[in-house]
Amino acid sequence: MKRNLFSLLSLLMLGTSSLQAQELYMPRNIRMAYDKGTRAMDGRPGKNYWQNKGKYNMTMSVDPITKTVIGTETISYTNNSPDTLRRIALRFVNNIHKPENPRSGAVGKDFLTSGLNITQFSNAGQTYKLNSDGWGTVETLPLKTPLNPGQTTTFDISWNYPLSKQSGREGQLDSSTFFVAYAFPRISVYDDYNGWDLIPHTDRAEFYNDFNDYEFSVKAPKNYVVWGTGDLLNPDEVLQPKFAARLKKSYTSDEVISIANAMEMNSGTVTKQNEWNNWKFSANHITDITFSVSNKYIWDAGSVVVDKKTKRRASLQSSYDAKATDFPHAVDWSKQALAWFSNNWPGVPYPFSKMTSVQGFADMEYPMMINDSTTPDNEFSQFVLNHEIAHTYFPFYMGTNETRYAHMDEGWATTLEYLIAIDQLGKAKADENYKEFRVKRWIFDNSTEEDQPIISMSTQVSDRGYGNNAYVKPSLAYLALKDMLGDDTFKKYLHAYMERWNGKHPIPWDFFYTINDVAKENLNWYWNNWFFSNNYIDLTLAQVKNEGLSYHIDIKNTGGFAVPFDIQVTYNDGSKAIFHQTPAVWKTNQQEASINIKAKKAIASLLVDGGIFMDARPADNSWKGN
Secondary structure (H helix, E strand, C coil): CHHHHHHHHHHHHHHHHHHHHCCCCCCHHHHHHHHHCCECCCCCECCCCCCCEEEEEEEEEEECCCCEEEEEEEEEEECCCCCCEEEEEEECHHHHHCCCCCCCCCCCHHHCCCCCEEEEEEECCEECCCCHHHCCCEEEEEEEEEECCCCEEEEEEEEEEECCCCCCCCEEEECCEEEECCCCCEECCEECCCEECCCCCCCCCCCCCCCEEEEEEEEEECCCEEEECCEECCHHHHECHHHHHHHHHHCCCCCCEEEECHHHHHHCCCECCCCEEEEEEEEEEECCCCEEEECCCEEEEEEEEEECCCCEEEEEEEEECCCCCCHHHHHHHHHHHHHHHHHCCCCCCCCCCEEEEEECCCCEEECCEEEECCCCCHHHHHHHHHHHHHCHHHHHHCCCCCCCCHHHCHHHHHHHHHHHHHHHHCHHHHHHHHHHHHHHHHHCCCCHHHHCCCCCCHHHCCHHHHHHHHHHHHHHHHHHHHHHHCHHHHHHHHHHHHHHHCCCCCCHHHHHHHHHHHHCCCCHHHHHHHHCCCCECCEEEEEEEEECCEEEEEEEECCECCCCEEEEEEECCCCEEEEEECHHHHCCCCCEEEEEEECCCCEEEEEEECCCCCCCCHHHCEEECC
16 A cells, blocks of 8 residues: 555656646746736737836037047936836946946956046936946936836936947047947836846846937037948038938948048048037937947948838948958948848848948947957958847847846847858858857866856856857757747747837747747747756767667767757668758657667668757767677
């Protein structure tokens, strides 16, 4: 009786364990969002979903002599949440340059500055006396008048800060060329699962911003050109007629047009000869704006059709030093990228009106702009440009929280960079580059840091594990899912996710549940395997048995990840065959799989090959017959 009772309890525990294995771990704050109905278990925004919004009207100027940015802004901020906001959180990323603020790594003295100086601050007509000297990258302020649900209030802020001499994501590119990003105090995100986003920026992790509307102007001295996010509203007011005409022509041109060459820039004939010119830009429902200023950079432009149905075009522009050998191709490369991403993967028309590539040092993306370093290797330069432009969709179209969940943007950009490379370079070269640039860094490092679950908050993994969790593992997870579902189905499901959540703030569970919903299948086994585990890639060809031409192959999944793989067969006569296995082979048993092959002739050897899913120990992946 005791033995039978023990067996029954064991079976019940096994059943409970199996059931729980099909659930996804959900932190308590995330679960509360689903309980409150702001997010739904079918992956859609919930019936109570909301997000706050700001309308920014800004005037900024850049002084090339003092290397100082000076600005004023009016922010009209609407509280769409059900909460009364008694405090406001202000974020100013450039305070990362202040010596006393924490950073993820060491910096040189040229990186350091005095940071933000707020000279005036008011809310709803009430003036606040603020001393921003001790501020970090995010600060909270009590409001004199609380902001009730559904109300809109206005903030008026004046500020200035110095551009760092050492340029990374922003700063001085040279003595008269500047990339100006994160240049204004902004209201941090207040969302349904964390409240105010108060995570300090420490330079490694990236960003999380609301979708806002921006009208902004940049004042720059004569002979300085300004490239910015959004549409340039007044080309005739800031450019000499000949150059304004070239720019307008480029908006409908399939060719690359030289807007201003090095000689023209150096001659001081490009801009209107006012002491200062006021360059005006506009961009709506976008997560950030940035701009670049130079009196010497070359300016190229063209355009490309990004929506075949409506014939809508996007402007492509580039800004670079005359010595660069790769950037003269930047407009053409950008045209290729926008057309390919719009029509292939992800197969969503480029959502913005412009893309500008600026020669800098960051290899960094911004809405409608990228800041890339120059290299003598054109193939690599195009690879980086493809990656940064791919970020248009993730995080800028989708509004993901890069700070907490970097895999939701970097993982997808890495995937898109690989898929476009297959088209541009061929699959063999794309595979080689993907393994060289991405996977090998992870495979050959067997440290604990590399095996942290992807779902881990990006701010809480080490530098050593960040790249793997943000770029490599999630990209492989998306590609493995594509392999399992097939291209057409995978794209259908991806589009469903993008349609539901573009312009909003999805979190990982929204993606998982959306795919489950449109697939009409519980894929939690897959999400648990790839995103919530400490798995890695290591298959073992454990045993091969045959009866005549019937071969029974046992493969152990030592590392645990549900990866696709090929069984490469070499027959006795030297001919070869490939038997592909999708990740579905691991659905019912993620520890081992048995595969039966009905061969046409005797097999001499077998090899288990994952391709870009590189095996940590490939030595045990082969078998030779007698």
